[in-house]
Amino acid sequence: MRLGGRIAAAIEILDDIATRHRPVADALKDWGLSHRFAGSGDRAAIGNIVYDVLRKKRSLGWRMEDDSVRALVFAAVLDGLDMDVKELATKLDGDRYAPDMPSADDFAAFRTRDLSTAPGAVRADVPDWLAAHFEQAFGEGWTDEAAALSARPPLDMRVNTLKVDREKLAKALAPFAAEPSPFSPHGLRIAPIEGAGRHPNVQVEAAFQKGWFEIQDEGSQIVSLLAGSRPGQQVLDFCAGAGGKSLALAANMENTGQIHAYDSDRQRLAPIHDRLKRAEARNVQIHAPRDDLAELVGKMDLVLVDAPCTGTGTWRRRPDAKWRLSDRQLDKRTAEQDAVLDQAARFVKPGGRLVYITCSLLPPENEARVAAFLDRQGGTFKMADATAAWETALPEAPKAYLAKPLGGGTALMLTPRTSGTDGFFFAMLERA
Numbered sequence: 471m472r473l474g475g476r477i478a479a480a481i482e483i484l485d486d487i488a489t490r491h492r493p494v495a496d497a498l499k500d501w502g503l504s505h506r507f508a509g510s511g512d513r514a515a516i517g518n519i520v521y522d523v524l525r526k527k528r529s530l531g532w533r534m535e536d537d538s539v540r541a542l543v544f545a546a547v548l549d550g551l552d553m554d555v556k557e558l559a560t561k562l563d564g565d566r567y568a569p570d571m572p573s574a575d576d577f578a579a580f581r582t583r584d585l586s587t588a589p590g591a592v593r594a595d596v597p598d599w600l601a602a603h604f605e606q607a608f609g610e611g612w613t614d615e616a617a618a619l620s621a622r623p624p625l626d627m628r629v630n631t632l633k634v635d636r637e638k639l640a641k642a643l644a645p646f647a648a649e650p651s652p653f654s655p656h657g658l659r660i661a662p663i664e665g666a667g668r669h670p671n672v673q674v675e676a677a678f679q680k681g682w683f684e685i686q687d688e689g690s691q692i693v694s695l696l697a698g699s700r701p702g703q704q705v706l707d708f709c710a711g712a713g714g715k716s717l718a719l720a721a722n723m724e725n726t727g728q729i730h731a732y733d734s735d736r737q738r739l740a741p742i743h744d745r746l747k748r749a750e751a752r753n754v755q756i757h758a759p760r761d762d763l764a765e766l767v768g769k770m771d772l773v774l775v776d777a778p779c780t781g782t783g784t785w786r787r788r789p790d791a792k793w794r795l796s797d798r799q800l801d802k803r804t805a806e807q808d809a810v811l812d813q814a815a816r817f818v819k820p821g822g823r824l825v826y827i828t829c830s831l832l833p834p835e836n837e838a839r840v841a842a843f844l845d846r847q848g849g850t851f852k853m854a855d856a857t858a859a860w861e862t863a864l865p866e867a868p869k870a871y872l873a874k875p876l877g878g879g880t881a882l883m884l885t886p887r888t889s890g891t892d893g894f895f896f897a898m899l900e901r902a
Contacts, residue, residue: 471508471509471512471567472565472567472568473547473561473562473565473568474561474562474565474566474567474568474569475512475565475567475568476512476515476516476519476666477519477543477544477547477562477568477569478567478568478569479501479505479508479512479516480516480519480520480523480543480546481539481540481543481569482501483497483498483501483516483520484520484523484524484539484542484543485539486500486501487520487524487790488539491794493790494520494521494524494788494789494790497520498513498516498517498520501516510668511666511668514666514667514668515666515668517668518550518622518663518665518666518667518668519543519546519547519550521622521789522546522549522550522622523539523542523543523546524789524790524793525595525619525620525621525622525785525786525789526546526549526595526620527542527595527793528591528592528594528595528596529585529588529592529593529595529617529620530542530545530546530549531545532583532585532588532592533545533579533580533583533585534572534576534577534579534580535576535579535583536572536576540569540572541572541576544558544571544572545580548580550665550666551665551666552665555574555577555581558571559571590605590612590613593613593617594612594613594616594617595616595617595619595620596616596792597792597793597795599797600616600782600792600795600832603832603833603834604616604831604832606833607831607832607833607836607883608831608872614887615831615885615887615888618885618886618887619782619783619785619786619792619886619893620785620786620789621662621786621886622662622663622786623662623687623786623787623886623892624659624660624661624662624890625659625660625669625670625672625685626651626657626658626659626660626685626686626687626688626691626891627639627643627648627657627658627659627660627672627683627684627685627686628654628656628657628683628684628685628686628691628717628718629656629657629658629682629683630681630682630683630684630717630721630749631656631721632720632721632724632725632749632750632751633680633681633682633749633750634677634682634683636650636655636656636657636658638682639658639677639682639683640658642675642676642677642682643658643672643675643677646660646670646672647660647661648660649661651688651691652688652867652868652870652889652890653688653692653864653867653868653870653889653891654688654691654692654695654864655864656691656718656721657688657691658683659688660672672685673685679748680748681748681749681750684714684717684718684745684749686714686718687891687892688889688890688891689783689829689884689889689891689892689893689894690714690715690718690829690891690892690894691718692863692864692884692889692891692894693715693825693827693884693894693896694715694718694719694722695718695722695863695864696825696856696859696860696863696864696882696896696898697715697719697772697774697823697825697859697898698772698823698859698862698863698898699719699722699723699727699729699771699772700722700723700727700771701723701724701726701727702723702726702727703723703727703728703771703772704727704728704730704766704769704770704771704772705719705723705727705728705729705730705770705771705772705773705774706729706730706732706763706766706770706772706773706774706814706817707719707729707730707731707732707774707776708732708773708774708775708776708810708813708814708817709732709733709734709774709775709776709777709778709810710731710732710733710739710742710756710776711733711735711738711739711742711776712738712739712740712741712742712745713731713739713741713742713745713746713754715774715776715827716729716731716742716746716751716754717745717746717749717751717754719774720746720749720751720752720753720754721749721751723753725750725751725752725753726753727753728753728755729753729754729755730754730755730757730763730766730770731754731755731756731757732756732757732759732761732763733759734759735759736758736759739756739758739759742754742756743756763817766817767816767817768816768817768818768819768820769817769819770817770818770819770822771819771822771823772822772823772825773814773815773817773818773822773823773824773825774825774827775810775811775814775824775825775826775827776827776828777806777807777810777811777826777827777828777835777839778803778806778807778810779803779807779828779829779830779835780795780799780800780803780830780832780835781829781830782795782829782830782831782832782893783828783829783830783831783884783885783892783893783894783895784829784892784893785893786886786892787892800832800834800835803830803835804834804835804838804839807828807835807839808839808842808843811824811826811839811843812843812846815843815847815850815851815901818851818901819901820901820902821900821901822900822901823854823898823899823900823901824851824898824899824900824901825896825897825898825899826839826840826843826895826896826897826898826899827894827895827896827897828894828895829892829893829894829895830893830895831883831885831893831895835895836874836881836883836895836897837874837876837881840853840876840877840881840897840899841876841877843899844877844899849902850901850902851899851900851901851902852877852878852879852899852900852902853876853877853878853879853880853881853897853898853899853900854879854898854899854900855879855880856873856879856880856881856882856896856897856898857869857871857873857880857882859898860882870884870888870889870890871883871884871888871889872884872885872888874895876897879897879898881895881896881897881898882895882896882897883895883896884896
């Protein structure tokens, strides 16, 4: 396909998303199934345009003075392919599949408007109602922090140290220019895609099939390390989901001790079985939603709560989610977080640790939930200093986090702007 056809396809897909209120991944998949003539390169290039529009639709619309899908797509193409209007017009000349370009007058604002003069929520590329939450989280620099969630993300992988070291895996993935991650000692990173490019499908590589690595954002790797699991311990991963953090904990514990992987949703838990087998993680016991966990109460050295959340920290990868998020959904998540913290706390033994993690950057899901939990517990738990956990787990790494004083201790936040990772909140509590 030529560029004009790709632009037309992106407009069609974005119209479908807006009309049917569906996730971007579903819309892209359905378009591909109904347009089988489009090769993998075409589908990747179209996906880039669609994702770029969803990441930056407020700032693109403000610069164009037009928030129609057609205007947003053309603006995203100019930015994403680093073209000027004349160059784009030349490329589309004679392409019968190309939609009509906006006029020179339509493009005038795009060339000249200074984004720094736009309202804060526009510069941040977030819905208006979320601006106050981001300002509460980050203060004066909130627009820059939020805007960093609109960048294209890298492809991060965690080396499975139960089977291989990072040097050996890097050699196996050398054709893809995988480099050591900036912070995680077990991470490899493939840089964000540029232009119409695409990330390699590393899951078809022999190294993946042999269980040498898992795809895992470096931020997720870091918080798994900060949790401080050690060989021989008893650990409960209370919201295990597909098992990404259980796998990381198993490697940290060198396949010793016992990890209990539990999730209240059987469907979320389903992928963990194959992943554990491929990784040869033998110290993980899976607990289905209806399993009785009574024998674990008060016996765990570490309970990890990777809580259900709005996922604001993952917007680089799931940009459509920020336009679907509502204050009602936020309220629902905070209620779930309170419930899961209270349930998980029962399993922590005296002197043990409760780790609370979200992939959200919103204070109502983070600091507010921990503070409310401490109030409910009445002194049973106390905050630890998460900066000390960083010093222990990552002694040679730069301090690429935002420290959050909380309850007499300190929580940490990772963000795309400060650490180049997805957004994560990390708090550690100790049982008296």
